[in-house]
Amino acid sequence: MTESVPVRCPACRRERLFTAPGYPCVCGTPVTPPLDPAVPPVPVTHRSWEDQWVTVRCPGCDRRSQWPRPELGCACGAVLRIAVRTPGQETGAAEPGSGPPEEALESGAPEEAPGSGPRPGAPRQRAPEPEQGARRAEPRRGVFRPVPVRTARDAVTVAALYLRWLGHDDVRRADQRPPSGIGLAARGMVAQVDPAARPASLRDVECLWLTAMTESAACVYFALSGYTAEARARADGLGIPLFVLAPTGNVLPVNAPARALASGDPG
Numbered sequence: 001m002t003e004s005v006p007v008r009c010p011a012c013r014r015e016r017l018f019t020a021p022g023y024p025c026v027c028g029t030p031v032t033p034p035l036d037p038a039v040p041p042v043p044v045t046h047r048s049w050e051d052q053w054v055t056v057r058c059p060g061c062d063r064r065s066q067w068p069r070p071e072l073g074c075a076c077g078a079v080l081r082i083a084v085r086t087p088g089q090e091t092g093a094a095e096p097g098s099g100p101p102e103e104a105l106e107s108g109a110p111e112e113a114p115g116s117g118p119r120p121g122a123p124r125q126r127a128p129e130p131e132q133g134a135r136r137a138e139p140r141r142g143v144f145r146p147v148p149v150r151t152a153r154d155a156v157t158v159a160a161l162y163l164r165w166l167g168h169d170d171v172r173r174a175d176q177r178p179p180s181g182i183g184l185a186a187r188g189m190v191a192q193v194d195p196a197a198r199p200a201s202l203r204d205v206e207c208l209w210l211t212a213m214t215e216s217a218a219c220v221y222f223a224l225s226g227y228t229a230e231a232r233a234r235a236d237g238l239g240i241p242l243f244v245l246a247p248t249g250n251v252l253p254v255n256a257p258a259r260a261l262a263s264g265d266p267g
Helices: 087-091 130-140 152-165 202-215 229-238 256-262
Strands: 004-008 015-019 053-057 064-068 071-073 079-081 182-186 189-194 218-223 242-245 251-253
Touching: 064 152, 152 182, 152 189, 152 218, 152 242, 152 251, 189 202, 202 218, 202 229, 229 242, 229 256, 242 256, 251 256
Parallel strands: 189 218, 218 242
Antiparallel strands: 004 015, 053 064, 071 079, 182 189, 242 251
C-alpha cells in the first residue's frame, strides 16, 4: 500500500503531504520506497550517483534492488530528499554491510542455514551459470511497467529499470563518461542514455560501440529523440540495439537487434 507522510520544507516552512512513487519489480510487484517520517527532509545542494539511489526490498519476491531515492520539489524552489527506511531497519535485522554482500543476495542462489546442507545420498545441484540463470529468468520477467519520463533523471531511471527487467540486476553508473548523455553499466553490458532534444548521431553510436569493445561487453542505446538515418544504419551493421524512450515511459525498439533483445532472443 502506498504511504503518504507530511513533509515540511526547511527553507520556507511550508508543509505538504508527500506520496512516494512506486516502481515495478522484475517480478511484477509494485515497489514503493518505505518513507521514514521521523527523519526530516534534506535540501539537495549537490548530486552524486550514490545519493540518488536507495536499497529497497520487494514485498513480492523479497529481492533487494536499487531504486531512485524519493525527492520533492517545493514551491519555493528547494528540492528535498525524503528519508527512506532501509531493509534492515524495516525488519530489525543488522545494518547493511554487516551481512552477506548485496550481490550475493541478488545472485539468485539461496543461502543455506547452518546444518541445512544436502542430505546424504541426495543429488548435488549445480548453481546455474550467470548466462544460463539470466536466460531461465527471462520467461518469468513479465511485462515491463513504464514510468513517465519528464526529466533527464527520469530517462536514466527508466533505462535502469529496463535493464533490470532484461535481467541485469547490477546496474550502476558507468566508469567511463560518454561524449554525450549518461552511461550505465552492468555485468557484460554497457548502455548509453541520451536525453538530448536532438536525434542521436552516427558518432554517438560509434563511441558507444568502441566503449563496449574496450570493456569486452555488449551495448545498448536509449534515446529520447530517436536517431539519425546514419546512426541507425551503423547500429544495424554493428548489431547495437537502439531504443527510444517515450514520454509515457514505454521503451520502444527501433531496430532488429533491439527487438531481439526485448523478446529475450539476443541471437
